[in-house]
Amino acid sequence: MRLGFIGTGVITEAVVTGLLASDIEISEICVTERNQTISARLAAGSDRVQICKSAQAVVDSSELVFLAIRPQDAQDVLTPLLFSQGQHVCSLIATLTHEVLQGWINTPVRLFRAIPLPSVARHYGVTVLFPHDPQGEALFAPLGRVVSAGTVEEFDAFATASALMGTYFGVMETASGWMQSKGIVQQDSQGYLSGVFLGLAQAASENSNTSFETLRADHSTPAGLNAQLYDVFSEAGGPDALKAGLDSVMRRLAKARMIPLGEVE
Numbered sequence: 001m002r003l004g005f006i007g008t009g010v011i012t013e014a015v016v017t018g019l020l021a022s023d024i025e026i027s028e029i030c031v032t033e034r035n036q037t038i039s040a041r042l043a044a045g046s047d048r049v050q051i052c053k054s055a056q057a058v059v060d061s062s063e064l065v066f067l068a069i070r071p072q073d074a075q076d077v078l079t080p081l082l083f084s085q086g087q088h089v090c091s092l093i094a095t096l097t098h099e100v101l102q103g104w105i106n107t108p109v110r111l112f113r114a115i116p117l118p119s120v121a122r123h124y125g126v127t128v129l130f131p132h133d134p135q136g137e138a139l140f141a142p143l144g145r146v147v148s149a150g151t152v153e154e155f156d157a158f159a160t161a162s163a164l165m166g167t168y169f170g171v172m173e174t175a176s177g178w179m180q181s182k183g184i185v186q187q188d189s190q191g192y193l194s195g196v197f198l199g200l201a202q203a204a205s206e207n208s209n210t211s212f213e214t215l216r217a218d219h220s221t222p223a224g225l226n227a228q229l230y231d232v233f234s235e236a237g238g239p240d241a242l243k244a245g246l247d248s249v250m251r252r253l254a255k256a257r258m259i260p261l262g263e264v265e
């Protein structure tokens with residue numbers, strides 16, 4: 001299989017690294033030159049990675065083309081390109097809908113959207129697809145887990161949840177800062193919290209049939225320290241703040257779906 005990537009940034013590096021470390025039969029991966037550092041690193045790491053001269057060369061030489069540019073660059077990059085009718089295309093670009101992308105591509109293509117996470121590089125990822133695409137599933141499944149959204153609203157809900165990554169590290173940052181204010185050195189607070197959260201993520205993954213509510217109860221002795229912290233967090237509006245953030249991102253994605261073609265920023 002010949003794959004191509006237009007836009008060689010953080011997520012392309014993660015996906016390509018994960019794919020090359022899998023057993024999937026890939027004869028060639030063509031990437032665009034920008035970012036030069038990343039494309040050079042990928043090409044130096046595998047003779048299956050080729051740096052193409054242009055985005056059109058990627059389209060011409062790939063059976064499946066991944067779009068991995070930033071949303072604000074997409075129109076300028078996509079409109080001059082000539083795709084073949086029915087070409088298989090996977091957009092990793094946040095917020096841009098099928099309708100908008102198809103309008104800029106201007107040739108009917110077989111398009112699906114995906115949200116891989118950087119951890120696909122180490123095969124710990126979970127990738128959301130919309131709509132379900134058997135070849136997309138075959139490519140992303142070895143890089144972790146795959147879920148397919150049934151509707152664009154579901155896809156946006158997964159995309160919203162994926163925006164929790166920054167908040168996750170923000171929680172760690174706050175807790176680590178608090179520990180440092182009590183005299184613990186940053187390396188120790190960070191190492192401790194990373195270990196605690198790694199164990200919790202493993203527990204959740206190994207008990208995937210157990211609800212988070214039950215896991216929280218299981219990790220909170222009644223009237224114990226964990227229960228106390230969650231009570232104070234709830235009374236201070238922590239869960240409500242989280243829901244407000246999720247609603248706000250979901251509204252942004254819903255608004256992006258309503259913007260007529262040509263008015264996308």
Ligand SMILES: NC(=O)c1ccc[n+]([C@@H]2O[C@H](COP(=O)([O-])OP(=O)(O)OC[C@H]3O[C@@H](n4cnc5c(N)ncnc54)[C@H](OP(=O)(O)O)[C@@H]3O)[C@@H](O)[C@H]2O)c1
Pocket residue numbers: 006007008009010011012032033034035036055067068069070071073077092093094095114115116117118
């Ligand atoms: N990072 C994530 O976790 C993640 C996850 C899922 C989806 N996504 C989506 O994937 C897309 C890329 O995200 P990213 O985090 O990988 O961003 P990024 O690191 O900024 O990568 C985008 C790349 O596109 C290159 N580029 C800009 N203009 C170009 C052009 N005209 N032709 C070819 N390449 C061009 C940029 O090069 P320069 O640096 O030289 O400008 C950069 O290397 C975004 O739409 C994002 O929403 C990201």
